[in-house]
Amino acid sequence: MKHMELRLTVNGVAKHWTIAPGDILLDVLRREGYFGVKRGCETGECGACTVLVNGKPINSCLMFAAQAEGAEILTIEGLAKPETLDPLQEAFLDRGAVQCGFCSGGMILAAKALLAHHPHPSEAEVREALSGHLCRCTGYRKPVEAVLAASTKKRPARAKAAEVSR
Ligand code: FES
Ligand code: FES
Structure with missing residues (x-):
């Protein structure tokens, strides 16, 4: 061949x-x-x-x-460093967005690409980014929450403070 x-x-x-x-x-x-x-x-x-x-x-x-x-x-x-997980991986674990895990790698990578271009996406943008990923376990809500949580974590402290004071 x-x-x-x-x-x-x-x-x-x-x-x-x-x-x-x-x-x-x-x-x-x-x-x-x-x-x-x-x-x-x-x-x-x-x-x-x-x-x-x-x-x-x-x-x-x-x-x-x-x-x-x-x-x-x-x-x-x-994605992970030797000693630390990527913030997205942490958020998926914290939010219970990984169950059997079969879809998780693909979803997390799609979210990684989204956050690289849109560090603070709307829920609709997250759902759109994950729309090509089938998941039989989570019902999609937890992965979406996890991506939003990871994006909030990256938000500058000043922006978070402004939100809280509103
Ligand atoms: S294995 Fe490639 S999209 Fe399903
Ligand atoms: S966590 Fe099982 S398919 Fe998504």
Whole structure:
């Protein structure tokens, strides 16, 4: 079978893999040990396989690995620091927004991309950002609350104080 070289960055680490031209990014990431990237529907409907590609949430089941040449990829494994969780991960745990956890990595990455561009989103914007993520367990309310809580945490103290004094 014909093979090709793929050079990319995953969670801040440069990678050089040999792939087949038709390999799907989801399969390659899992083959390389990134099991936080979940295999769900494989048709772009559940969001469980979401990763950030150059900061944008992408269903990795719909992308050829070859299209990731030169890209920077973030999987859920790359979000926490060695000693601390990302504020979004903390908020999901604090709010009980993780139950079976199958959808959680994808949801958290989608929220990460949202907060990078809209640090203080409205509830509607959060719901829109999470709309491509199916969850059988939480009823969506707790993940939405968690994202809003994480965004409030990031809000400057002065803005919070102004709200409280209203
Ligand atoms: S596995 Fe990719 S969207 Fe469901
Ligand atoms: S927590 Fe189980 S599918 Fe979302």
